[in-house]
Amino acid sequence: MAARGRPREFDVDEALERAVDVFWRQGYEGTTLEDLTNAMSISRPSLYAAFGNKEGTFRQAIGRYARVEMSYIDAALAMPTARAVAEHYLRSNVVSITLPDRPRGCLSIQGGLAGHPADQRIVDFLNESRGAGEARFVRRFQQAIDEGDLSAAEDPAELARYLATVTAGLAVQASAGATRAELARVAERALAAFPQ
Amino acid sequence: MAARGRPREFDVDEALERAVDVFWRQGYEGTTLEDLTNAMSISRPSLYAAFGNKEGTFRQAIGRYARVEMSYIDAALAMPTARAVAEHYLRSNVVSITLPDRPRGCLSIQGGLAGHPADQRIVDFLNESRGAGEARFVRRFQQAIDEGDLSAAEDPAELARYLATVTAGLAVQASAGATRAELARVAERALAAFPQ
């Protein structure tokens, strides 16, 4: 609690926000320490003291991204029906990956789908992060079945995987330049294959 | 035509096949010259003489990948109806991205969705390549409308974008470890939202 020693001159969370931006635009392997320290306006030793190393900075950036940029997932999961969950998820995903003043697409996908064997832990970490997100939808759809809101003939895991597949595809399209309006139409079509 | 000078000791196309494999697994930025020359069993100067440089090797690898690994697209486009085109495309895509003895996913996606500014040309190149593939489907669906096979109320560009979105998402899922059976079910669900 007591703040001993010289106080930090920068705000850790604000610096992390800059890191998110760089990793989002350039991916893990495409980002150098110099890119990071320039964007964060801190020195290399400050970065190492605050975040450990490049990998630590990335992991914390992913954490902030999930907390801030993907908070719409919490709202989606709180919807009263499985159908409403899916609608809210896809529609807010489209908005999130096409925000005017931010990088296009999704950090957890452009962060690194593949990489050098030395960076395999990063790829694994991103895969696990996305898997954890998908698992939340599995549980939510199981709950919907338990509540009688969703037919017991449906497979919660398949529905969650379907939505995760669509959002991943939407992120790829967004990063390649597809517009919000175009992706919104794709999302509505994808919803046509979702129960009810 | 005349083969003057010392003959090349390796087969260019076979070497390119090895390069495809490495780029597929590791992406453009995650692949070093050493990774390439090891996999291709040639020396650095041999690679430069045959392919120009790392970027040239990648572009030619993408060319080979499109020609060999994505030939099922030609077959899909040759199907007699728009519906059959979509079915063939998604189903063979699932097979292609989950082949047992090959990297999982799709080279044109894991090759590099994002990257260092110095590698932006690679990212652009991949985006354009995927866009060119998508454009073939736009033309095919327009043809289907012209032939009366597909309702004129449908937008060929939207249908093509929908399929491209799904295949991109499937590739992400495959690279993260989803099984062929799981992805086949996702593909069938996605087809439920395609006309007819």
Place this chain on the structure above:
DNA sequence: ATCATTATTTACCATACATTCAAGAGTGAC
């Protein structure tokens, strides 16, 4: 005031990277 503690600054380090040079070796033309 002194000290322990933590940040910052500046410079450095070892390695890895893409690319190329220089010398030698295998081929066809004459």
Place this chain on the structure above:
DNA sequence: GTCACTCTTGAATGTATGGTAAATAATGAT
């Protein structure tokens, strides 16, 4: 057999990379 030509081998080049050491500066505790 010599020459022009092209490939291979092995080494080197310059730079960029992630990470760190040492010295200095700012705070709280005593």
